[in-house]
Amino acid sequence: MSHLDPYSGTEPRGWERSDRPPALPWPEREVEPWSPRQSGPDLSAGPQAPLRPPVRRHDEPNGGPYDEPVGDRFGADRPLGDLVRPLPDDAPTSHLAPVRDDDAPAAHLTPVRDDDQPTAQFAPVRDDDGFRSSFPSPVAEPEPAPPTGRRFRGRRRASAARPATPLPATGRAGRNLPAAIGVGLGLGALVLVPLFFFLPGFLAVLAAAIGVGIWEMTRAVRRSGAHPPLLPLLAGGVLTIGLAWFAGPDALSLGLLVTVLGTMIWRLGDGPAGFQRDITAATLIAVYVPFLGGFAAMLAAAPGDGHLRVLVTVVGVVLSDTGGYAAGVSFGKHPMAPRISPKKSWEGFAGSVTAAAVGSALLLWLLFDVAPWWGAVFGVAVSGAAVLGDLAESMIKRDLGVKDMSTLLPGHGGLMDRLDSVLFAVPTAYLLLAILVPVVG
Template sequence: MSQADQAPASRARAKRTQPRSNPTPKAGRNLPAAIVVGLTMLIGVLGGLIFLPLGFVAVTTGFAVFGVWEIFRALEANGTRMPIIPVMVGTVAMPFAAYFGGLESLLFALLLSCVAVLLWRSVESPVGSANSIFAGVFTLGWVPFFISFAALPLHAAGVVPPLGLWPGGTVPAGAWQVAVMLLLVVSNDTFGYLVGASLGKHPMAPKISPKKSWEGFAGSVAGATVIGVLACIFLLDKPWWVGVVLALGTVAASTAGDLAESMVKRELGIKDMSSILPGHGGVMDRLDSIVFASPVAFVLFSVVSGA
């Protein structure tokens, strides 16, 4: 081989071996983009929750719709076609049913949605019907049903304004409970990421989520506990120990939700549900913790309501 032929090959090898700058840290995120998107979402959701409750329900429903659509696309790519129309109708109906009608209406909406999935699929080809029906019912329970528990405390507040601000400008306790739940979920994610990225050495579930470590889990518990105690003292007018209970329950539920979604993604052979949120992946990659934390927080607040 001549020197003229060797030169391009040498340059190509050198180019391949040169380290490339990577804005994504070892924990797998573009941190600046993740912070901007996360804060924007949090401010928008909390603003709607405190100032326009029906707007909060609408935003929650919108996130659920995007999450269900991502699941539909991921399942379709793997050969399972979920009956998306009845699932989407149920996804839109359940949060509003919880807001206006409470727990009984939410359960009734879930039941009707599951029946609609079954009837819709029964008039189509029987090929793959079992997987299709299971996927639809599973998705209804996983995303819109669970996340609708975030709207139940607003109905439990006893005042459900269809439009406008809270009557009298006073934010009820139920709205503050939802706000605290969201702050605890964000604390779980933020402190777990910071501690896990810098100190994480012992994987929690290496076969499901290799980047999730026990050190990060400890950081989530510690950070959420501090936020929970402060929130109970200054926002909820509850004893400090209630904040500890809420923090532990929320972190456990959020971690379970994160691992559950990671297991689903691993089964489907994908890294993220989509790339719609810079630095975060898909909407479901942000909802995975909230959908599990919402019912757990609702139950915990109901138990400690007399404290």
């Protein structure tokens, strides 16, 4: 017994079927409440697609409405236009209004032109900009005009029309040699002119130099986390120089003690956090800059020949630096202290000692009537102290992670980069001259 076919009833089959679709066996309103039967002027008058034939069920027997030939059902010789029929009035889409071109959702949008593209404002990429296309360009882009007005900060590409910006010339020592020579001559004049023509002016220059050195050292050690107080160090440094000038070695030690104690008392106001670290840094600065600089004040304060004592000391340091630079650049191959100062060599140290010994022997013999060999000893000692002072500051800067103490002097860095050799040389010169000159005289 065949199953009941809901689509096969008593209606005729094949070409004898009417144009109306067969009625469904279930109530349509309960199953499809969204497709009410309406008719009226909203029905589309254009041709509609034919209804999709129902799908055979898996339990439907053969001989149903799906087994008949297509030609018998739709007409084998009928044209395709006759097979497309308009939907009846009770079709599910009969209540929808036809869509016109002016009612399209995008009809209110303006058409997109070529100049409205998102990338229209970008300049085309040329072959000389470093990107070369593997495909030939169908349209040759015009060469863009060079930009006018203020150029933004940054690197620019050098070309024949725009040559590269020349960098300042530097020597093998990594310094701007012309600027270094000019600044060195200016510093020498600033020291020697008041030294020979107005001695109290030299005291003012020395106090100012010590103050700048204290400021540079305080600024540099803050990179390590220490914060030594600047004001008590400046006041104590100037006081130390003045006491050494007027009262000698005992007053110099007193000035150092007052500077350290005053710094400790000042630092108590900031609380106990980091107190030991800050006081250690402040003591280092007080000993390194104003205490050692106080020996230069005592050299200049010597009665009668103080200016000459300062002169031979400064000349010995200058000869040491100049001879070391010349010998190191020309013959330097063996590093002296590569972990502290890689550019210093033993050949440069030999040149420093030789130049200072020869120059000091001649200068002390002419100015103080000292035997040349004693003058050579003085030059060797001053040169050795100057090199040690340079290495000491290089070690401090390497520990702090700085190249120069500041950028105050073009070609030299900071003032402490020039005082490092002098600060170690003046105590040595003071002690040696206190022995040599009185004995010979």
